[in-house]
Amino acid sequence: GNSVTQMEGPVTLSEEAFLTINCTYTATGYPSLFWYVQYPGEGLQLLLKATKADDKGSNKGFEATYRKETTSFHLEKGSVQVSDSAVYFCALSDHQAGTALIFGKGTTLSVSS
Amino acid sequence: GAVVSQHPSRVICKSGTSVKIECRSLDFQATTMFWYRQFPKQSLMLMATSNEGSKATYEQGVEKDKFLINHASLTLSTLTVTSAHPEDSSFYICSARDRGTIEKLFFGSGTQLSVL
Numbered sequence: 001g002n003s004v005t006q007m008e009g010p011v012t013l014s015e016e017a018f019l020t021i022n023c024t025y026t027a028t029g030y031p032s033l034f035w036y037v038q039y040p041g042e043g044l045q046l047l048l049k050a051t052k053a054d055d056k057g058s059n060k061g062f063e064a065t066y067r068k069e070t071t072s073f074h075l076e077k078g079s080v081q082v083s084d085s086a087v088y089f090c091a092l093s094d095h096q097a098g099t100a101l102i103f104g105k106g107t108t109l110s111v112s113s
Numbered sequence: 114g115a116v117v118s119q120h121p122s123r124v125i126c127k128s129g130t131s132v133k134i135e136c137r138s139l140d141f142q143a144t145t146m147f148w149y150r151q152f153p154k155q156s157l158m159l160m161a162t163s164n165e166g167s168k169a170t171y172e173q174g175v176e177k178d179k180f181l182i183n184h185a186s187l188t189l190s191t192l193t194v195t196s197a198h199p200e201d202s203s204f205y206i207c208s209a210r211d212r213g214t215i216e217k218l219f220f221g222s223g224t225q226l227s228v229l
Contacts, residue, residue: 004156036220043117044206044220089157100147101208101218103157 002027006090006104013080013111021075021107023064023090031092033057033066033073034101038087047075047088080111116140117209119221126197127229134192134224136207141217142187143209148180151204151223160205163190197228 007022025033032051036044048057053068062077073090090104116139126132136146145164149157161177163169163184171177179201181193190209194201205224211217 008154038220041122041222043119043222044208046218100159100162101157102159103149105154105156 002094002102004090004092004102004104006107010108015113016079019077019080021088023073025071025092031094034091035075036089082111082113085111117219117221119207123225125227128198129196132194132197136190136221138188138209141211145210146190147208148192149206199228202228
């Protein structure tokens with residue numbers, strides 16, 4: 001079945017450090033891929049998405065490229081800020097199964113000044 | 114942007130009691146709502162999908178008589194955990210989809226249920 005595997009946290013970084021959170025997936029067909037972010041006390045928010053191979057999603061300095069050959073969608077940011085501290089979820093949508101999302105376990109990021 | 118309000122954010126109850134969790138779309142009509150649960154350090158697991166005015170579709174392994182879902186209006190869905198037991202303790206999250214594509218999918222802030 002479809003699944004998403006993302007690196008376990010927590011990830012602890014200093015401000016302005018480079019961030020990578022790995023995400024790989026297993027899916028039939030050609031899913032859409034997403035990164036969601038959950039700030040403390042808030043709901044999940046869509047951070048970025050990619051709908052086909054080689055697409056690059058980007059938002060707020062974060063980027064992720066849909067790599068079909070490695071079935072990956074790693075999240076990167078060149079210089080993190082304290083305000084980026086949150087839980088990040090990688091997810092996929094199997095269009096054949098409808099629009100419910102399949103999530104990874106989430107990775108907690110803590111950025112200190 | 115679109116907001117989904119989920120209430121309560123935290124609830125503690127005694128074993129055997131029922132707990133109702135509400136999920137409201139505040140500024141859009143949610144034709145479809147999804148209910149997820151999350152155990153510590155685990156993925157969000159889809160429990161059920163509900164469309165306004167029709168019965169919910171439950172995922173395999175989810176007891177429909179234990180987790181009652183009602184989606185009576187385009188802005189409100191409720192999840193009732195009936196006769197709760199300690200193993201039902203979990204984090205429950207709702208999401209609501211506006212008309213259109215998956216990009217118009219919004220999440221509540223979740224409910225932490227603790228059953229004593």
